[in-house]
Amino acid sequence: MGDAVLPRRCVACHAGIKNPHANQLARFACCACIHLLEGMSNVRCRRCGLTLGPRPQAFGWTHCRHCKPEVAGNVDQQSGCVVCCDYTAPFDQWIAQLKYGKAHGLGAFMGTWLGLNTQKAGCALPDLLIPVPGSQEKLKQRGYNQAALIAKHAGRHIQRPVYTDWLVKTGEARAQAELGRGERLHNLRGLFRATRPMPAGLRIGLVDDVITTGATLQSCEAALRKAGAKSILLMAVCRTPE
The missing domain is CATH 3.40.50.2020 (Rossmann fold)
Structure with missing residues (x-):
């Protein structure tokens, strides 16, 4: 009932959320903000979280040069x-x-x-x-x-x-x-x-x-x-x- 009176707003940009049941994050964020999260390269050092870049094999695949x-x-x-x-x-x-x-x-x-x-x-x-x-x-x-x-x-x-x-x-x-x-x-x-x-x-x-x-x-x-x-x-x- 509350959603019908006050449509949900994206917690990040405050745009309206059109389909809050699309996935587990859609009840918080709009399609545009969720799109920012999708498709990002997330190959990272397993110890410190640094992005390993486009050639992770140069870092031994799993850890950065520091770790x-x-x-x-x-x-x-x-x-x-x-x-x-x-x-x-x-x-x-x-x-x-x-x-x-x-x-x-x-x-x-x-x-x-x-x-x-x-x-x-x-x-x-x-x-x-x-x-x-x-x-x-x-x-x-x-x-x-x-x-x-x-x-x-x-x-x-x-x-x-x-x-x-x-x-x-x-x-x-x-x-x-x-x-x-x-x-x-x-x-x-x-x-x-x-x-x-x-x-x-x-x-x-x-x-x-x-x-x-x-x-x-x-x-x-x-x-x-x-x-x-x-x-x-x-x-x-x-x-x-x-």
Whole structure:
């Protein structure tokens, strides 16, 4: 009845949605925005989510040049990475709307999209999801953690529980924007802590909105591994291209 009075609007561009039952994303986005998601090349590094480009064989097919030597040296640690798209227009604008514009509908859309891509990735699904925690200051400013919002809907789609209190941020780092990857890792060292022992037999999905250099997710991953986690799947909507 509500749809008859107020037609559904695309959460991204606010155009009318003509066929909300066309597919699993059509109840959130219009045909034009969904078309942006379809046909994108999504051959990515299995560890950090970087696009491998038109000739993935040059990178060994599965990992980028940065991750390939690190993976070879850590064969005992099980990890993977699922990313929906590069952090480029208009997806960067969608992330900004979610983070700063209280566009909760985009959180539902992105979470469902991330859940779909996780199912399509061909890797083992996680047993549970943990969002990257934000600082208390940002939580007070925004009223929500965008990573937790995305994780909530991704978990709903793949039917997995989400635990927002298993990983916490214990302090505040200086601004990351102008720092390189190595500086970011040093800046974030020790800022995340697991609140309980991690069951070694469970596969954990670590969820964020954007992977920039990977420093934040690597710091979170280190905290989870210190607590006993063995298998971690990194999950993000966007990845900053190289």
